[in-house]
Amino acid sequence: MRLTRYFLPVLKETPSEAKIVSHRLMLRAGMIKQSAAGIYSWLPLGFKVLRKLENIVHEEQQRAGHIPMLMPTLQSADLWKESGRYDAYGPEMLRIRDRHDRDILYGPTNEELITDIFRSYVGSYKDLPKTLYHIQWKFRDEVRPRFGVMRGREFLMKDGYNFDIDREAAMHAYNRHLVTYLRTYERMGLKAIPMRADSGPIGGEDTHEFLVLADTGESEVFYDAAITDLALGDREVDFDSVEQCRDIFDEFTTHYARTDETHDPAVFDAVPQERRRTARGIEVGQIFYFGTKYSEAMNARVQGPDGKPVPVHMGSHGIGVSRLLGAIIEASHDDKGIIWPEGVTPFHVGIVNLKQGDAEADAACEAIYASVTAVGLDALYDDRNERAGGKFARMDLIGLPWRITVGPRGLANGVVELTNRRTGESEELPPEEAVKKLHGIYTGHRTTQHVEMMGKRAFHTYI
Amino acid sequence: MRLTRYFLPVLKETPSEAKIVSHRLMLRAGMIKQSAAGIYSWLPLGFKVLRKLENIVHEEQQRAGHIPMLMPTLQSADLWKESGRYDAYGPEMLRIRDRHDRDILYGPTNEELITDIFRSYVGSYKDLPKTLYHIQWKFRDEVRPRFGVMRGREFLMKDGYNFDIDREAAMHAYNRHLVTYLRTYERMGLKAIPMRADSGPIGGEDTHEFLVLADTGESEVFYDAAITDLALGDREVDFDSVEQCRDIFDEFTTHYARTDETHDPAVFDAVPQERRRTARGIEVGQIFYFGTKYSEAMNARVQGPDGKPVPVHMGSHGIGVSRLLGAIIEASHDDKGIIWPEGVTPFHVGIVNLKQGDAEADAACEAIYASVTAVGLDALYDDRNERAGGKFARMDLIGLPWRITVGPRGLANGVVELTNRRTGESEELPPEEAVKKLHGIYTGHRTTQHVEMMGKRAFHTYI
Known part of the structure; x- marks a missing residue:
């Protein structure tokens, strides 16, 4: 979204x-x-x-x-x-x-x-x-x-x-x-x-x-x-x-x-x-x-x-x-806002574009958004033309467990930042690695195993 | 079920x-x-x-x-x-x-x-x-x-x-x-x-x-x-x-x-x-x-x-x-009951065991039930100890689009019967072929394409 x-x-x-x-x-x-x-x-x-x-x-x-x-x-x-x-x-x-x-x-x-x-x-x-x-x-x-x-x-x-x-x-x-x-x-x-x-x-x-x-x-x-x-x-x-x-x-x-x-x-x-x-x-x-x-x-x-x-x-x-x-x-919260457990989070990851309007940053965000969606994850992409501080504060407030931050400086080195909401820890890695890591996290998560089971029963209305 | x-x-x-x-x-x-x-x-x-x-x-x-x-x-x-x-x-x-x-x-x-x-x-x-x-x-x-x-x-x-x-x-x-x-x-x-x-x-x-x-x-x-x-x-x-x-x-x-x-x-x-x-x-x-x-x-x-x-x-x-x-x-109904369109049917197929308690018929039904479920379809298995006529009437009344009928006579020839609720047409075929055919029918169905799309987005809560 x-x-x-x-x-x-x-x-x-x-x-x-x-x-x-x-x-x-x-x-x-x-x-x-x-x-x-x-x-x-x-x-x-x-x-x-x-x-x-x-x-x-x-x-x-x-x-x-x-x-x-x-x-x-x-x-x-x-x-x-x-x-x-x-x-x-x-x-x-x-x-x-x-x-x-x-x-x-x-x-x-x-x-x-x-x-x-x-x-x-x-x-x-x-x-x-x-x-x-x-x-x-x-x-x-x-x-x-x-x-x-x-x-x-x-x-x-x-x-x-x-x-x-x-x-x-x-x-x-x-x-x-x-x-x-x-x-x-x-x-x-x-x-x-x-x-x-x-x-x-x-x-x-x-x-x-x-x-x-x-x-x-x-x-x-x-x-x-x-x-x-x-x-x-x-x-x-x-x-x-x-x-x-x-x-x-x-x-x-x-x-x-x-x-x-x-x-x-x-x-x-x-x-x-x-x-x-x-x-x-x-x-x-x-x-x-x-x-x-x-x-x-x-x-x-x-x-x-x-x-x-x-x-x-x-x-x-x-x-x-x-x-x-x-x-x-x-x-599950801190001073900045909610911290959703991975099993119930409204979106699996937030994508923050540090420089909306910058052709390269925009293209990188679009590509990440597409590949996150392609592996079956639900992303919230902050595509507003706003300052980074406000974007971070909003992501922290609504409490998505993971955030990918995309900016011109990182892209020059071929990396984006993947941040954990609960610990605040970040790591820099190439965009495709960030998506892969996220996919692994949610696949390993118990909720996901249930979803996988449902995937096999794809025709069921599982209610 | x-x-x-x-x-x-x-x-x-x-x-x-x-x-x-x-x-x-x-x-x-x-x-x-x-x-x-x-x-x-x-x-x-x-x-x-x-x-x-x-x-x-x-x-x-x-x-x-x-x-x-x-x-x-x-x-x-x-x-x-x-x-x-x-x-x-x-x-x-x-x-x-x-x-x-x-x-x-x-x-x-x-x-x-x-x-x-x-x-x-x-x-x-x-x-x-x-x-x-x-x-x-x-x-x-x-x-x-x-x-x-x-x-x-x-x-x-x-x-x-x-x-x-x-x-x-x-x-x-x-x-x-x-x-x-x-x-x-x-x-x-x-x-x-x-x-x-x-x-x-x-x-x-x-x-x-x-x-x-x-x-x-x-x-x-x-x-x-x-x-x-x-x-x-x-x-x-x-x-x-x-x-x-x-x-x-x-x-x-x-x-x-x-x-x-x-x-x-x-x-x-x-x-x-x-x-x-x-x-x-x-x-x-x-x-x-x-x-x-x-x-x-x-x-x-x-x-x-x-x-x-x-x-x-x-x-x-x-x-x-x-x-x-x-x-x-x-x-969408006839004299016998409801006829669900495939996109909204409560179960994709009904399984009727003509001789509940017969070891071979029971085993065949269980195997079909398991393989229908394994391909992601939702079956209603009539496992009651009742006469065939009552079982057929109930399946017709509730209107599932497809029925698989399993009985000792067919099994002796290695076949079960697959019946279309709307046309009443039946064909005899080996159990695994019946399941394969059903799978093909629902996969080809437009509803299913939507579900497939959702399958790819398996982690979404698609609402």
Whole structure:
């Protein structure tokens, strides 16, 4: 993308209403614009990252055999009256009356609707297990929306629901989701720690939250430092294997890690003192097993092997997709701006022309832009007629992991400069070498391996 | 995908509420489920097609240099009061009051919001031209929602907006959009005819609707039969070329083609009698040039070359993405069910095992499933222990363009059967030949060429 053709309205001033760094940076980098309290437009740069996150979530869910679908944003109030949550939910639920005076609402979550879909079609244990999920906009009428997309009112969430014959099968679904979430966050460059949590209005006893450590987190967290050494990495996972999923669950949940809601000082004290950590965390996902709470209330039963109807065992699992942008920035930025992890960066590389209008510099930039594109990378080429300082500042602000700088002096020696945003380190090398190196970096990156896999399945719509 | 693992709840009975064939078939094929009047859940098969359509729209818009973003579903009423449309819009607008008693609404379209975004950031003619678009859920509170997704209340729409310095530049944007829409519909296997139309509440004089011919269409249309021979095909288009876009515009709009709103019998009579056609059509898109209607009302001005502020010239352009599913089915089905065009089919091929449980048949199906997947095609393998007749009926109902049938008798001769859904023609050939032939068919298909192009750009998130 050539910057002169893009729509990237960066701000010079920091908007005074933004209290945390991710909100400030998203506004300054031209990623979002508030359209009403807690409701945002996603400008092109923000939307590009949002869509990448959404794609990662889709890929990891489908890898585990979970089935994508899409429920609407608006729901009839009837199902919520059936489950008993219509009155219980309180003023965060946006209640609407349509032109025929029917009660509808903007869905804050979808347990009722998915249970209704399930019970309408599924009648036998033979059709189980099933896990359905969608990624859809939700609305919660927060009394004080704040922190930009971190606590907005309209937000994008992945929510999935498993239907199983008994508790044991449902716990496999629970463990399987924990594994998919670990991989999802790792691909986004996040260290998200599963922590035993409180179930709140969803209900049920078994629940883990995933928290990203960040000073601005809204939750206080307590954990054994040993947990931060764990990584799922590239290991092969057979999602049908009860044992393997349980082993990974055990591996990632045995060390002490709890939020203030479930913190138990007595147990925490058993952790060796040098490994005890207290910090703040941002919640980016949660998984629940709530058994037959909704299936009993809404009569979602299947015929068991003995011919008798039994209520299905369910769980639900959520990832706050739009909130993740804020969490990633909170965890990865510096004084100059955002630093995108390579797996989610909106563009793989920025190209800065130090002397726009100089025939040789222009030609070199065009050639680099073409060859970067030819190897399948996405470049943002700053082709404006502006000073170098302003161009650098903008690239640093929007946080692309790599920058290629092209100027007459370097070209006289046959080189350009390749700079790493995170370390600030630069090296001079011929243009073709710079492109080759970039290609190698992204090919070696785990995200890319997933993309390569998708490449082989080029005809799939991989959602 | 193995059918035993999928969620494909087909219906035996035709729901009585469905009045048109696309609605009946979408319900019977397990693609949608109504959750409230005019509000649908997209079950996995329906969602898969919806997402394919969305991807095609994204690709064709970005090919023309249009920039994707995302505006929220809910909007503040303030901007609509500013443009004067808040009172004018009538009861189709879903008006909502939040917990702080502020007036918000579920966006039926986005002229106001995009104009506000534009005026907040863009101040100079040097930043023009710009075309921004998004694909987002809209709501119109139809008094009588009907025909399934064809006239729902919550619907998915692509809406784009161009900002230009003067009428001439804006007319290039208009022509450019016409070209992108032609290609979009062609890739979906649709013959959509641009027809001079009436602008309605959007305003402006220049507007064309795109209509798909179908007996169930809500509009009466009048056209010169010569127009149905036109096709954009694979021709290379330079979207920056004013001349080329205008030539294509002229090519596709010179022949008489109008809806009943703009029909002029005197002009129609000049068409040679043997080419005059009267038919019914389904509207699947519309483009508008409305000049400075919104930019003047909302003070969206840029500094012109002479330093004086001028209101920008705008147009908007919409494609009814969710409605397209219904239109495609109306245009492509038979007594047995849907017939998906290859460019939008949810799965490329269905595999039917005639004797599930037979070791040889099972092994052959597994091998075919693996090799179809390995060449990048998406197969639906009916691995249920059911009779052949039921399996065939289901494949015919859901409408996959190709089917591979595997049974002990054929395998004894080293062959399987490859069947075309549209023609019903079958041929027997060795399994590896069947896969090779399928691969060739989809590789030769225009959609695939686009995908191939995307394959080369494997690291892009092509939206």
